Each structure stands twice: as C-alpha cells, then as structure tokens.
Amino acid sequence: xxxxxxxxxxxxxxxxxxxxxxxxQYQSDLKEAGKLVVWxxxxxxxxxxxxxxxxxxxxxxxxxxxxxxAQHGVFVSWVVRPWNxxxxxxxLLPG
Numbered sequence: 001x002x003x004x005x006x007x008x009x010x011x012x013x014x015x016x017x018x019x020x021x022x023x024x025q026y027q028s029d030l031k032e033a034g035k036l037v038v039w040x041x042x043x044x045x046x047x048x049x050x051x052x053x054x055x056x057x058x059x060x061x062x063x064x065x066x067x068x069x070a071q072h073g074v075f076v077s078w079v080v081r082p083w084n085x086x087x088x089x090x091x092l093l094p095g
Contacts, residue, residue: 001053002037003060004083007069008047008076015074016045022068030063038093047076051083 009016030036030052037051052060060080069075 001055002083002085003052003054003057003080005050005052005060005064005078005080006047007050007064007078009041009045009069009074010076011046013045015072016069019068019072019074023074026066026068035063057082 027036027039035053037053039048039050041048050064052063054060054063057080064070064075064078064080067075
C-alpha cells in the first residue's frame with residue numbers, strides 16, 4: 001500500500017544542506033529495500049513529499065522518525081495518509 005507523507009522543514013537552509021548527504025543515503029537505502037516510490041523537496045525549501053510503499057502507517061512513521069532529517073531536527077512535522085494510485089504518467093517522472 002502507498003502512503004504519502006507531506007513534511008515541513010525548519011527554515012534553516014544551512015542546516016538542511018549540512019544533513020542532506022546522510023539523509024540522501026538513508027533514502028537510497030529505503031529505495032533499495034523497496035520502501036520508496038517517489039520523493040523530493042518542495043521548490044520553495046519548505047518541506048518535501050515522500051510516497052512510501054508499506055504495510056502500515058506505523059511503519060512509515062518509524063521510517064520517518066529514523067530519517068537523519070528527523071533525528072537532526074530538520075523535519076518540523078509531517079502528515080501521513082494512505083494513498084490510492086489510480087494512474088501515473090511515467091513519461092513525466094524522472095528516470
């Protein structure tokens with residue numbers, strides 16, 4: 001099942017940039033484990049959208065809590081909702 005997480009970041013670009021490399025490694029590990037569908041920050045730097053593959057909302061919450069961005073105070077808050085994918089235009093997604 002897919003879960004969409006809408007995340008709000010602190011407004012401290014220097015701290016976000018400092019933690020980003022270990023956050024991206026964590027994301028790579030989740031991708032390899034088949035837990036990430038699509039993800040990326042909002043253009044204005046206010047946060048991010050991450051779509052997870054998971055059996056439960058609790059597992060998604062745990063993955064978010066273990067993210068280096070959460071552990072280092074970059075994530076201010078998040079909302080997780082189950083998401084039903086109806087269709088996708090794969091040509092518009094990054095490779």
